[in-house]
Every structure is written in structure tokens, then in C-alpha cells.
Amino acid sequence: MTGHGLKAARMALSWTQNDAAEKLGVTQAYLSMVERGTRPVSRDIAAKAVDILNIPATALPLEPYWNRDRDTEFFQRALGSLGYSGFAYFRRSAKVNPAELLMEALDSENLDSRVVEALPWLPVAYPEMDWAWLTFNAKVRDRQNRLAYVTLLASEIADKRADSTTRHALFKTVHALERSRLAAEDTLCRQSATLAERNWLRTHRPAAAKHWNLLTDLCVENLDRAWW
Numbered sequence: 551m552t553g554h555g556l557k558a559a560r561m562a563l564s565w566t567q568n569d570a571a572e573k574l575g576v577t578q579a580y581l582s583m584v585e586r587g588t589r590p591v592s593r594d595i596a597a598k599a600v601d602i603l604n605i606p607a608t609a610l611p612l613e614p615y616w617n618r619d620r621d622t623e624f625f626q627r628a629l630g631s632l633g634y635s636g637f638a639y640f641r642r643s644a645k646v647n648p649a650e651l652l653m654e655a656l657d658s659e660n661l662d663s664r665v666v667e668a669l670p671w672l673p674v675a676y677p678e679m680d681w682a683w684l685t686f687n688a689k690v691r692d693r694q695n696r697l698a699y700v701t702l703l704a705s706e707i708a709d710k711r712a713d714s715t716t717r718h719a720l721f722k723t724v725h726a727l728e729r730s731r732l733a734a735e736d737t738l739c740r741q742s743a744t745l746a747e748r749n750w751l752r753t754h755r756p757a758a759a760k761h762w763n764l765l766t767d768l769c770v771e772n773l774d775r776a777w778w
Contacts, residue, residue: 551609557585559603610647615687622662648676656696661739673704695762698727738766
């Protein structure tokens with residue numbers, strides 16, 4: 551998020567600097583410096599601006615990634631705040647950059663199945679997320695197979711929505727990840743699966759999951775159709 555973007559969002563609402571400064575909890579003089587670029591947009595201001603000035607969550611600043619070992623409620627709250635209907639009761643929580651949220655989810659050893667089923671919604675809802683940042687960090691953490699499969703499911707949902715632009719953009723990401731596909735077998739955030747469960751998934755997983763060396767039965771047909 552830049553000062554110029556902050557100013558554009560403010561002007562789109564026909565707000566004065568005083569109006570916006572009051573709602574953001576800063577002085578008009580400070581906001582003026584931020585808009586001119588002489589002061590950076592802090593994470594606190596960016597987080598408030600997303601809600602107050604209707605700026606997309608994809609504009610929230612992305613910092614160097616590190617695994618924070620989030621719990622289930624964090625992901626439920628974050629997804630709800632971004633608009634996922636399955637966790638709508640958490641919508642008042644502070645927003646998280648969708649790319650950061652997806653990376654943290656994919657980097658989790660074990661996730662609640664309802665959270666995993668929600669992950670393909672993120673690329674569909676926010677196809678403009680920072681894919682370069684996300685792809686880079688996924689590769690660093692050896693999570694590119696997980697990212698590719700979730701993005702592939704998202705592209706299939708976009709296709710069912712007849713959203714060819716989003717489908718094409720998402721499939722380009724999947725195709726780019728093909729060059730770095732890992733041969734090692736993995737799960738889709740379900741490392742605690744027993745040997746029996748892994749053997750069952752190895753036999754019953756979709757062809758695309760097999761291609762990406764993932765032990766999962768997640769497919770478009772068993773996603774929540776409420777957001778299709």
C-alpha cells in the first residue's frame with residue numbers, strides 16, 4: 551500500500567484529509583506526509599485503511615515470511631474477515647493479506663478440514679494477490695505442490711463460474727509451478743494422517759492430486775458450493 555493509493559481511496563469517497571485522518575486515528579499533518587510519500591504507510595494505518603477506505607486486502611504490506619504456527623481459530627477468523635461465507639460470523643476480525651494467509655495455511659502441518667476446504671476460495675476471491683511473493687515463499691518451504699493443487703482447484707471453480715479471465719490467470723500459476731513440482735509425497739496439511747488413512751488416500755485421491763504427489767481426496771465436488 552502506498553501513500554498515493556491511500557489518497558486515491560480517500561478521494562474516491564470524497565473525503566477530506568481531516569475526515570480520513572480522524573477515522574484513521576492520525577493527525578491531518580501526518581496523513582498529508584503519508585500521502586505525499588515522505589512517511590511510510592505503517593501496518594497499523596494500512597490495516598485500518600482496508601476497512602475504513604475500502605482498500606482491497608491484497609494491498610496490505612507483505613513482510614518476509616516466517617512460520618507462525620497458527621491455530622484453527624486464526625484461520626477461521628482470517629477467512630471470515632476476508633469474506634468467506636463459511637466463517638462469516640468472524641467477519642469483524644482484522645483483515646490479513648490473502649497471499650500471506652494462504653501461505654501460512656499451506657505451511658501448516660495439520661489444518662482443520664473446514665479450513666482446508668476453504669483454501670481454494672482465496673485465489674478465486676483474490677486472483678490479484680501477490681503471486682510472485684507467494685510462489686517464492688512456497689518454493690522456499692517446499693510447499694509448491696500444495697500451492698499448485700489448491701490453485702488448480704480454484705481455477706476449476708472459476709471455470710464453473712464462467713470466469714475465463716480468472717481461470718486463465720490461475721492456471722498460468724499452476725503451469726509455472728509444474729517446473730518445480732516435488733517428487734516427494736506429501737499431504738494437504740494433514741501430516742497426522744495414520745498409515746491406514748494414507749494408504750486409503752493413495753488409492754482414492756483424484757488424478758490431479760496424484761500428479762502433484764499429494765495424499766488428499768479434496769476435489770471440486772466436495773467443496774462448499776455456497777461460494778461457487
